[in-house]
Amino acid sequence: MTHNFLLPLTGSFAQPAAENPTVAMIEAAFAHHGLDWRYINTEVSPDNLAAAVQGARAMGWRGFNCSIPHKVAVIEHLDGLGESAQIIGAVNTIVRQQDGSLIGENTDGKGFVQALSKVVDPSGKQVVLFGAGGAARAVAVEMALAGAKHIIVVNRNPDRGHHLTALLNEKTPTHAQYHAWDTTYQIPADTDIVIQATSIGLFPNIDDTPDIDHQTLLPNMVVADGIHNPPQTKLLQAAQARGCQTVDGLQMLVGQGVIGLKYWTGIDADPEVMRQALLDLGL
Numbered sequence: 541m542t543h544n545f546l547l548p549l550t551g552s553f554a555q556p557a558a559e560n561p562t563v564a565m566i567e568a569a570f571a572h573h574g575l576d577w578r579y580i581n582t583e584v585s586p587d588n589l590a591a592a593v594q595g596a597r598a599m600g601w602r603g604f605n606c607s608i609p610h611k612v613a614v615i616e617h618l619d620g621l622g623e624s625a626q627i628i629g630a631v632n633t634i635v636r637q638q639d640g641s642l643i644g645e646n647t648d649g650k651g652f653v654q655a656l657s658k659v660v661d662p663s664g665k666q667v668v669l670f671g672a673g674g675a676a677r678a679v680a681v682e683m684a685l686a687g688a689k690h691i692i693v694v695n696r697n698p699d700r701g702h703h704l705t706a707l708l709n710e711k712t713p714t715h716a717q718y719h720a721w722d723t724t725y726q727i728p729a730d731t732d733i734v735i736q737a738t739s740i741g742l743f744p745n746i747d748d749t750p751d752i753d754h755q756t757l758l759p760n761m762v763v764a765d766g767i768h769n770p771p772q773t774k775l776l777q778a779a780q781a782r783g784c785q786t787v788d789g790l791q792m793l794v795g796q797g798v799i800g801l802k803y804w805t806g807i808d809a810d811p812e813v814m815r816q817a818l819l820d821l822g823l
């Protein structure tokens with residue numbers, strides 16, 4: 541009997557890396573789908589990023605994730621970018637092609653849209669998006685590419701808000717507008733989808749919640765929150781009490797993993813197995 545002891549490798553480069561739960565989610569999917577692959581979670585400092593990418597190339601890694609602080613810096617070490625990664629200007633998933641070249645993709649927003657699409661099709665919809673940081677940018681670009689008609693960007697810092705609005709208007713087909721966030725925000729009644737993409741409410745600050753007038757949340761609106769820990773944020777609880785359908789940040793994280801696995805292995809991974817692996821960690 542012949543054996544193959546050479547296993548396909550994937551992994552992650554980030555700093556810090558110890559609190560990143562992605563390895564548990566991805567390896568649960570490998571096991572569930574009978575793939576003898578490995579996902580290696582590594583701590584890589586900015587000074588070592590070039591060497592780490594070179595190492596992944598040398599060892600024939602099938603792909604890897606990049607998280608904080610490498611999402612922008614990794615681009616110069618790659619051979620090309622996917623469409624949305626190019627617009628967003630940041631990469632979190634690197635995919636090795638047949639010819640060995642490394643292509644950067646951004647699954648932050650793709651995972652979100654995949655999770656959201658199970659509840660509502662973004663095409664033709666009016667969206668209110670809170671936040672203008674890295675996650676908000678990725679989500680906004682993917683919502684625009686998925687056909688959202690109009691996106692209102694609500695952000696505390698006006699410069700970042702205007703910057704994202706301009707990016708959307710210049711590089712995507714959507715119409716975007718900036719709204720200041722200096723008082724309790726009233727959601728316009730014609731809104732279809734409300735997206736919370738700031739860091740407000742992330743563990744350990746779980747009692748913090750974005751300054752939104754909950755009375756303006758209407759039952760026909762879908763409310764999504766990018767915070768994955770805890771998945772049941774105060775905003776989502778308020779939205780459910782108002783009769784809205786909701787999408788939590790764990791679904792976004794799982795959606796990213798599903799897309800990454802598709803890029804690397806070609807399989808359609810079971811999101812429930814991956815979500816359960818994260819829940820088993822107490823997230």
Ligand code: NDP
Pocket residue numbers: 648670671672673674675676695696697700737738739740742766767768789790792793794796
């Ligand atoms: P950034 O630091 O790039 O952006 C933070 C955003 O939050 C900015 O828009 C900032 O506004 C806003 N913000 C922070 N504190 C406040 C506050 N007190 N009041 C109003 N606005 C505030 O972070 P990221 O975009 O990278 O990440 C944001 C969140 O998204 C994180 O919590 C992260 O966990 C989550 N995320 C979830 C993912 C998932 O898969 N579920 C994937 C990626 C991210 P301002 O510009 O005014 O400072």
